[in-house]
Amino acid sequence: MMPQRKQKLVRFDRPTTRQGIGILALFLIGTALIAGMILRQATAFSSGVLHANEGRYSLALEVAATSRQRRKGLMERDSLAPDAGMLFVYDEEQTGDHAFWMYRARIPLDIAFLDHAGEIQSITSMVPCTTEKEACPRYPAGTSFWMALEVNAGYFNEHGIAAGDRLEIAP
Numbered sequence: 001m002m003p004q005r006k007q008k009l010v011r012f013d014r015p016t017t018r019q020g021i022g023i024l025a026l027f028l029i030g031t032a033l034i035a036g037m038i039l040r041q042a043t044a045f046s047s048g049v050l051h052a053n054e055g056r057y058s059l060a061l062e063v064a065a066t067s068r069q070r071r072k073g074l075m076e077r078d079s080l081a082p083d084a085g086m087l088f089v090y091d092e093e094q095t096g097d098h099a100f101w102m103y104r105a106r107i108p109l110d111i112a113f114l115d116h117a118g119e120i121q122s123i124t125s126m127v128p129c130t131t132e133k134e135a136c137p138r139y140p141a142g143t144s145f146w147m148a149l150e151v152n153a154g155y156f157n158e159h160g161i162a163a164g165d166r167l168e169i170a171p
Contacts, residue, residue, distance in 0.1 A: 054160035075104040085151040099138035108153035113145035118167040
């Protein structure tokens with residue numbers, strides 16, 4: 001007679017406590033990584049004060065600090081609040097031939113190019129461009145800059161803001 005083998009039954013219906021903790025830890029780490037990526041891409045908001053000869057003017061600033069945020073800019077927006085703007089911030093100085101464009105922009109804007117201390121170096125007006133990319137004009141800074149501030153067209157003229165005036169950004 002042949003000996004019978006006893007078969008050991010293995011049950012997989014319930015994970016052990018150690019396995020459960022491992023799965024939970026992986027889930028939490030994944031969630032934290034995804035949340036971190038989303039937060040890095042989220043637009044930051046700040047406030048600023050434009051110091052001009054004729055007075056001080058407060059602005060609500062949307063800060064575009066990543067390349068993705070700078071590429072998107074104010075595209076496809078139908079309006080911008082009267083005392084609001086978008087501040088483009090760079091990690092290194094941009095050359096005078098660096099240009100902005102208004103592809104898929106719906107509102108006319110003015111742009112000021114600022115040095116590292118927030119002093120306005122030049123101001124340009126830009127018109128919306130809803131045609132093909134290649135047909136949209138480019139607006140070069142004409143000066144080196146570290147930041148660029150877009151506001152509604154006419155804002156700088158209405159408030160007497162010109163080159164040499166300064167933007168102070170809240171910490």
